[in-house]
Amino acid sequence: MTESVVLVINSGSSSLKYRLLEPDSGKSRIDGIVEQIGERSSPVADHEAALHLAFDRFAQAGIDLDNCGLVAVGHRVVHGGKTFYRPTVIDEALIAKVKELAPLAPLHNPPAVQGIEVARRLLPDVPHVAVFDTAFFHDLPAAAATYAIDREVAEKWRIRRYGFHGTSHQYVSEQAAAFLGKPLDSLNQIVLHLGNGSSASAIAAGRPVETSMGLTPMEGLVMGTRSGDIDPGIISYLYRSAQMSVEDIESMLNHRSGVLGIAGEQDFRRLREMIESGDHTAQLAYDVFIHRLRKYIGAYLAVLGRTDVLTFTAGIGENAAQVRRDALAGMAGLGIELDEHRNTAAATEARRISADNSTVTVLVIPTNEELAIARDCVQAIGQGDG
Ligand code: ADP
Numbered sequence: 001m002t003e004s005v006v007l008v009i010n011s012g013s014s015s016l017k018y019r020l021l022e023p024d025s026g027k028s029r030i031d032g033i034v035e036q037i038g039e040r041s042s043p044v045a046d047h048e049a050a051l052h053l054a055f056d057r058f059a060q061a062g063i064d065l066d067n068c069g070l071v072a073v074g075h076r077v078v079h080g081g082k083t084f085y086r087p088t089v090i091d092e093a094l095i096a097k098v099k100e101l102a103p104l105a106p107l108h109n110p111p112a113v114q115g116i117e118v119a120r121r122l123l124p125d126v127p128h129v130a131v132f133d134t135a136f137f138h139d140l141p142a143a144a145a146t147y148a149i150d151r152e153v154a155e156k157w158r159i160r161r162y163g164f165h166g167t168s169h170q171y172v173s174e175q176a177a178a179f180l181g182k183p184l185d186s187l188n189q190i191v192l193h194l195g196n197g198s199s200a201s202a203i204a205a206g207r208p209v210e211t212s213m214g215l216t217p218m219e220g221l222v223m224g225t226r227s228g229d230i231d232p233g234i235i236s237y238l239y240r241s242a243q244m245s246v247e248d249i250e251s252m253l254n255h256r257s258g259v260l261g262i263a264g265e266q267d268f269r270r271l272r273e274m275i276e277s278g279d280h281t282a283q284l285a286y287d288v289f290i291h292r293l294r295k296y297i298g299a300y301l302a303v304l305g306r307t308d309v310l311t312f313t314a315g316i317g318e319n320a321a322q323v324r325r326d327a328l329a330g331m332a333g334l335g336i337e338l339d340e341h342r343n344t345a346a347a348t349e350a351r352r353i354s355a356d357n358s359t360v361t362v363l364v365i366p367t368n369e370e371l372a373i374a375r376d377c378v379q380a381i382g383q384g385d386g
Pocket of ligand 1: 194196266267268269314319
């Protein structure tokens with residue numbers, strides 16, 4: 001009998017990431033990315049061409065999509081609003097509702113819809129499932145989810161803190177419990193997802209009680225190209241005094257801010273090289289990134305009261321030992337002590353990096369959003385049948 005496989009698609013405005021994998025074993029059959037979709041002089045005109053290109057690559061690798069055990073296609077959708085909080089089999093009504101949510105996630109939801117429409121057309125015989133990046137945080141406590149602004153305005157315009165990277169925070173917190181051999185509901189956890197986009201969450205007994213991203217993925221930590229928290233007064237100030245349009249300001253905060261905005265470079269490996277060659281703005285960008293991260297760690301220790309586990313994940317969290325060291329330096333008084341040898345040991349698997357006498361266990365756990373999405377898909381289609 002062939003193993004079931006799920007195709008997971010993450011469709012952005014100019015890129016389409018794909019992975020074909022076995023949800024049971026977690027084994028990946030093929031994965032990749034098609035970039036520069038729709039860009040001038042790019043051979044890939046649109047998302048349909050991108051998916052055809054992916055299918056060509058499958059064929060070259062000897063994978064026949066019609067006979068490989070494909071049971072579902074999973075689509076990552078960034079914003080589920082208040083409507084969607086569990087993996088949902090896609091139909092026309094869902095597509096219409098995701099389109100309605102576009103104003104809340106103008107950069108993310110429209111390309112996801114394009115990916116869904118194209119994939120459904122090209123693979124009409126299997127169920128397609130939407131997995132929402134906001135879902136895990138749907139039941140965030142009201143005190144954490146509510147912005148302190150005019151309540152009527154907030155309600156009318158659906159303004160609240162939604163949180164993102166939910167698939168990763170949930171997966172990593174579950175893996176942390178499994179790694180420690182403890183029930184999820186016995187642990188208070190902080191998860192630091194540090195990649196191009198970064199977010200933190202506080203999770204009490206498996207339920208998120210705080211997260212750093214808000215209405216959009218712009219709030220919170222300093223990121224590769226996004227500012228994270230800023231004084232909202234900056235926006236009206238720039239609008240009025242610098243005569244920047246709303247689009248200019250939004251574009252600056254999303255694409256030309258964060259570490260890139262300060263240092264002109266967003267990749268942490270190159271940022272490190274720049275720092276080592278004496279670049280002061282690279283050092284400043286790094287310091288601002290670390291400072292914000294430490295503020296959030298302190299805040300979440302207070303939100304949780306008792307913290308059992310703190311986990312680093314995603315590209316920076318999994319790989320940059322120095323970021324982990326600087327983020328937690330001098331926190332012995334808060335019960336956090338790293339073991340320098342464990343922190344710097346070359347490894348790619350889940351591991352403990354705290355010292356034996358650290359009250360808070362510090363872990364590094366590789367995230368695997370595609371696997372989490374694939375497993376969500378299997379669950380959703382199982383529920384759909386029953
Ligand atoms: P995305 O949010 O796009 O999924 P990733 O989780 O892959 O991003 O994280 C990308 C970031 O991880 C980049 O800033 C990259 O420099 C950083 N990174 C990847 N590998 C390393 C490494 N070995 N050392 C330091 N940083 C790394």
